[in-house]
Amino acid sequence: MSNPWADWDHIVKLDPDKTLVEGETFEDVCETGTDALEIGGTLDMTQEKMQRVIDACAKYEVPLYQEPSNPAVVVEDDDLDGYLVPVVLNAGAVSWITGAHKEWVRMDDVEWERTTTEAYIIMNPDASVAELTEADCDQSPEEVAAYAEVAEQMFGQEIVYVEYSGTFGDPEVVGAAADALDEAALFYGGGIHDYESANTMAQHADTVVVGDLVHDEGCEAVRETVEGAKDAKKTAAESV
């Protein structure tokens, strides 16, 4: 798989278990200016719910990726541009590092040319994803940087994902991860809710991921985060 995310500043992550704001459509989401859609969540995922969102987004231009939270929810669909499959580096339960993946490969004919892993470092202990994976979220900036380096240099990961799902994280942690990476892309997600929060994290991360906001506040709020992320990239480009 080539890496289209090299051009992504902003992703909207759609949770198939949540609804859009009343009166809004997936077309509105696609028109926020986001660079890609990732479909996934931790709790109560099913293939049917995933499929519904894929079908609703298929006809728009924005690249569409599934982020499966377990092998049973993977949807085979040509409308998807690909699969971004988490590997949780700081999981307490080894299943989320390799076990689920082993089962997936055993069960399915994985389309490797459309599949890339995301090396997650989970940092918010209150997130469902932290509970599920029994993640050890007590990590200093130096430790997160070390995880990022391990991901890229030892495990050849193309994407490292600093995940604060549900809360705005520490920019110092994200900056440390960014400094540790050479070629790998750094995704940041968690608590981005306005221009400023998107702008701050996009100064460190290559790509910011916006989740809850689209479901809770809607597309106008998401559009502001797109602007915040894009402005951070513009400013960085101007200063070199």
Ligand SMILES: CC(C)=CCC/C(C)=C/CC/C(C)=C/CC/C(C)=C/COP(=O)(O)OP(=O)(O)O
């Ligand atoms: C091998 C395959 C196909 C899948 C396994 C993939 C793995 C390791 C998943 C574990 C981590 C996980 C559940 C990632 C899903 C994406 C994610 C982090 C969503 C954020 O979820 P939360 O915001 O915590 O959950 P809710 O919004 O559902 O509460």
Ligand SMILES: O=P(O)(O)OC[C@@H](O)CO
């Ligand atoms: O829902 P939020 O807090 O925006 O987090 C986005 C994403 O990183 C979740 O996997």
Ligand SMILES: [Mg+2]
């Ligand atoms: Mg969530």
